[in-house]
Amino acid sequence: MAEIQPLQAFGFIAPQLSSHYTTYDDNQNVLIFLNYFEIDNQMLILISPLPIEYCQQSFIIFSSNILPRYRVSQKLLISIEQFKSIVSFNLLLFGDLYLTNKAQSIPNNARNFQTFINPNPLPQINILVVPGVYSINFDQIYEFLECKLTQKNQFIKPLTQLNCLVYTTTPYRVCNIQYQFTKTTQLIDYFFYLIDNSIYSDINEIQQIFMLDNPNGTLLDFLQGKYYQPSVNFIQAIRKNFYYNAQDTNFYIIQQIKCINQMHQQADYIKISCPNCENGNKCTLLSSNNQQIYFAGESSLFKYPLSIKFIDLVCRTFSPLICQLMLIANAQNATYKIGRLAHIQRIEEAISCPSFNSQRNYQNLEMLGDVVIKYLTSAMLFEETRFKTERALTTARVHLITNKYLSQIYGQLKLNIMNTKLNSKKMLNHMSMIINEQEDPKLSQKQQADIYEALCGACYIKNYEFKDQINFFKLTKFQFYGKVQQFYRGKPLIDFQQNPKDEQDDNEYPLKKQIMLRPFSETLKFNQPFEEFENYLGCKLNMIQEAMTVDLFEKLEFFGDAILELLVIVNVHKECERLYYTPQHQQLCREGKIPQKLLLCPGMLHTAKISLLDSGFMGTMAIYHNFHQYARNLSFETQNDIKKVLTLLRDDQFSDFRKINKYSSQIPKIMSDLWESVAACILVEHGWEMVVKIYGEMYKPYIKYVVDNISLIYDFYQNQENLK
Ligand SMILES: [Zn+2]
Structure with a gap:
């Protein structure tokens, strides 16, 4: 059988x-x-x-x-x-x-x-x-x-340095040499060794524990029990197990090596950090806490045939390295599965759950993927003529991107088995035949949808090309049927390296500097000629009438909302990642040396989103750039509200970022709608290049300010949340 x-x-x-x-x-x-x-x-x-x-x-x-x-x-x-x-x-x-x-x-x-x-x-x-x-x-x-x-068996040489492992054969034990002594070594010298190595604190303590009145005499005599009273049990046990031969001249105190499973005993396996492996110290299999020490003469000790350095390296790194290799291999396999549409390190990030890597996981890419999907589906729905209102468009978009749908197409990729991580603590003995319980990873619908979005983010970020994302849609059979070339080419990237001279480290809120150069307009005008506005923006817009007229701009506003969200989030993510997401940052955060809020996280991106895309900010920007002067069909009431808030804005120094968002309740919502619809108008007629040239330039100093001061702004919104 x-x-x-x-x-x-x-x-x-x-x-x-x-x-x-x-x-x-x-x-x-x-x-x-x-x-x-x-x-x-x-x-x-x-x-x-x-x-x-x-x-x-x-x-x-x-x-x-x-x-x-x-x-x-x-x-x-x-x-x-x-x-x-x-x-x-x-x-x-x-x-x-x-x-x-x-x-x-x-x-x-x-x-x-x-x-x-x-x-x-x-x-x-x-x-x-x-x-x-x-x-x-x-x-x-x-x-x-x-x-x-x-x-x-190879005998150990006398005078051998203590940097080798030894073993005994009866019973078989691999040990590390702690102390070498001869027939004349005094007992008291051994006690000093114990104190020097912090095993006991002083001679009194040792005498008490060893039940010894007089510490005189040689260590060898003591271990043989000659002229000494019976001692505590463990000494009696050592005496009984003391192997030596009459010809032996060298004797050793040895300690069994630690089991590989006991390495990094105090480590946090979620954060993959070990308090004993810091500042140049490393856990070693030689420093075991157990007090099981043995004495042996040279004739019963043999040289272990591998170096301590090699054994130590294997013990310290093997199990955690296997876990890392599992993640690397999963990322490799997932990258092939999605046709290499994304870089392998991004896939690694996208398939990592926060529960096994709280520093680097799918959450940031998910937020990025979310805005890319929102942009592409908005563009696609904008192409359709059957949707007339913003409400109809939003409803259609919501139906398209449900967690249920995303998790379902994610499931078809069959990647979910790759979202687990092996915990090195579970590796009891990979060379033996023990049955361990099998784990079937279960992800919630929401998690699967999040990972799908993260994969979208991973594909998009490869070259910041919509076509990579659209190819991922095709691969996953996401219902996408956008056709208008203009919407799906170009990049929303703002060049932050350009004009470094302008960007001084004064760290003042950009609007404060801008109003010193050109304040908010003093005269209240409406229905000004479009030509003037086009000259101000720097491009001709055939659809300007639609974009600037109340009740006509709804479709453009719907599209513009997704355009600006993509513009802001992509650039904030890129800049924040450059500043707050280096491997060094991740490591410092893991070790608790910098707070979590200083590492790029969804909270950071969310903070940027509410700072730069709320109606207070967008409305203020629209009024600063005089959008209201060119709007059509503004009601008398709206005009009046604009008049009131313009007085307030003119008096404000904008010395602080906290000011701007408070205007959200005072500026008519129509202003932020116009801010969005004009962005869409520019994209539809001139593509992303022009959007970056006009809106990218207007947003640039604010994005830079938010990124530089992200933790301050983050705290501010956190506190505001708490006050509510
Ligand atoms: Zn360690």
Whole structure:
């Protein structure tokens, strides 16, 4: 009867990590992929069954900076014998690191070699680790296997430096040397060692714990129990287990290495930060808190065949690195699935849920995607003649972009299995056969819709081209049928690097500077000739009559609303990302060194949106640029309201950003409607280039001000919310 091999299962794992290795030439050769990582000036080589593609950005795990050396894994064909050696190396090494080896040989519960080269019934992590810097160091692998499998034990040399690992054979324990002593070493010297290493605070405490009246004599005599009273249990146990030989001249205090699962014991696995891995310190498998220490003579200690540096690196980084590789592989697979319409690092961001990465996740891209979808659907509906009113258009748009619909088309992409992250705490022993509970990731409808929007944002941001976004619509069968070329080409990007001389760091509210150069108009005029307005704006507009006439501008206003939202959000996102979303920022935030509000987040984008797109701001801008003078069909009442508010605006110094939004209740809503409809009029007739030239220039100093002062403005709106 065939034996059923149970495996440790994790739910979905990307095939790059879980697929079996492929053999060739009648099972004589095996194809492997080498993944090189530069970690804290050391090299770690991991072997994967399929190639992994990296965006070659370094990432930080538990304060270790990890840089993938190549953009893609390096292919290598090795013999089946070599591959077997690598697998045995891993089974033995991880047996030692998970502390499951009862002897030098392969642990009983270890996986069988066949599980690495045959299709797996359940997903299993098939990543292997090898020693080496530029290539696999097979000599080191064979040396290790020889020691372990043929039980060829190598004595430690006296005078050896304490920087190697040792093991005892009865029982089998891999240990770290803490203290070396001879027959003449005094007991008191050992006590000073304990105090120096903060294990005990002073001699009195040690004497009390050891139940010792007199600390004179040698350590060796004490451990043998010669001339000493029976002591506390643990000393009695040490005495009983003290292995040495009559010829021994050197003795050692040793401590068993920590289990790999106990590394980063105090770490926060959500934030991927470890308080013990900071400021140059790193967790090490050598510093175990347990007081299980052993004494042994040189004849019962053997040299462990791998360096502490290598073992430490594997212990510190292996599990968290596997989790990161899972995310990288998921992003790679998702990028292919959506036809490479977005950069892999953006996809990584788009498929990351806030619950497993609170710093870098889909939320910012979702907000960006949301305005891009809103713009494109608004343009598409604007093309249609059957919608006459703003209300009809808005209703149609709402019906088009429901969470239900977006989550449904997202579901068809079958990406949801990629939105999970493996928690390294769940990796109990990937080389053994334990069954772990399987997890089926469930995302809510809202979350799926959000991720769909984030993917839209990811596609759009690749080149800021609408065509990439429209291709994503096609791929996902989103109902899009826009045709007018003018609406779907061009970019809404404002050049913030231009004229750097004008932008001094005075940090004053732009309107304050503008009214010093040209104040609000003093004379109240209405129904002025359109030609004058066109000259002011700097372009001819055939539809100016429609744009400026109350009751006629509704369609343009509907479109203009989406245009300005895109203009503002795209530019704020780009500038905020440049200033507040670098990998360094994300890391500082993760470690709690800068507040979350200083990292680009939806709150920031939302703050910009209410600062620059509310009716107070847009209405003030429209009056400052004299839109009211050219409007048609303004009621007597509206004209009167404009007259009143213009008096207030003329008196205001605008020394503070807080002022402007308060006008929202005093300026007639028609003014912000005109501000929007003229934007649409310009786009319809001249395209995005002209919108950026006219509205981009008008918005530029304000966007820059909001971005520079984002946390101040953010706090202001937060407090206002709280007061309500
Ligand atoms: Zn740590």
